[in-house]
Amino acid sequence: MKFTGTDSYVATDDLTVAVNAAVALQRPLLVKGEPGTGKTELAKQVADALKLPMLEWHIKSTTKAQQGLYEYDAVSRLRDSQLGDERVHDVKNYIRKGKLWQAFEAEQKSLLLIDEIDKADIEFPNDLLQELDKMEFHVYETGETVEAVNRPVVIITSNNEKELPDAFLRRCFFHYIRFPDxxxxxxxxxxxxxxxxxxxxxxxxxxxxxxxxxxxxxxxxxxxxxxxxxxxxxxxxxxxxxxxxxxxxxxxxxxxxxxxxxxxxxxxxxxxxxxxxxx
Structure with missing residues (x-):
């Protein structure tokens, strides 16, 4: 699996080296650069070039790391219990899988884009350290551990609006997209x-x-x-x-x-x- 750019995306030599190094090391590729320099488009082109299905997780200021794993809909379960719905006896009916879970359980290797991570709270990157490093997480409501069937290629973009924690940076391969000459x-x-x-x-x-x-x-x-x-x-x-x-x-x-x-x-x-x- 080697990325060399595509017909619709001009990738510089240092950028292709960074992508292929991250894939080889099985580490997230953290891409920084000015807004509008093609960071998000890079992920789409890498997925296309490597023929990988792509999952996109667009981060907002209110996004929590837990949402990338799963969300437990306790309100719906309470309502169903009051209505006597049989679904209430299986907690799995109220677990909503996040983008990481979807990437982990995909039958074939996929590419996960975590877009604009610097928009979120400063604790957001730290809350994903273990999951991105070990490629597994625990679901407390069901007691199961979700492990990646095929370790996804992870590309994380940042507009450099805030500094990311050192512990998070250590787990990534870093590349800064310079403005094109x-x-x-x-x-x-x-x-x-x-x-x-x-x-x-x-x-x-x-x-x-x-x-x-x-x-x-x-x-x-x-x-x-x-x-x-x-x-x-x-x-x-x-x-x-x-x-x-x-x-x-x-x-x-x-x-x-x-x-x-x-x-x-x-x-x-x-x-x-x-x-x-x-x-």
């Missing part, structure tokens, strides 16, 4: 917008990286945002000359696809005003 970005764009004119691509990416490198920017535009921006440029049938003719304005054409808050828009408006004042 110009050459890599060209390859990514070609996958999503094949046949785009070289002159338009060069001018657009030049403007895009100038925007990203502007000091004082609150939120730098990401890979997904430049792809959206290029899609709009193509839809509007704009050319490289159209982008150049707008160079007197610090704001790029259709900037709403790149700049996502008023602070950054005002920053570029001030730059444009200063540039006009100096002429």
């Amino acid at each position: 110009m050459d890599t970005m060209r390859k990514i764009v070609e996958v999503h917008h094949p046949g785009i004119k070289e002159s338009l691509l060069t001018q657009a990416l030049t403007q895009f990286y100038e925007v990203r490198e502007q000091s004082g920017l609150k939120k730098k535009p990401s890979t997904s945002e430049v792809l959206d921006w290029l899609k709009l440029l193509l839809a509007e049938d704009l050319s490289a000359e159209d982008l150049k003719s707008d160079a007197t304005s610090a704001l790029p054409r259709l900037h709403g696809a790149l700049l996502k808050n008023e602070q950054d828009v005002h920053l570029f408006e001030r730059l444009a005003f200063m540039a006009r004042s100096q002429r």
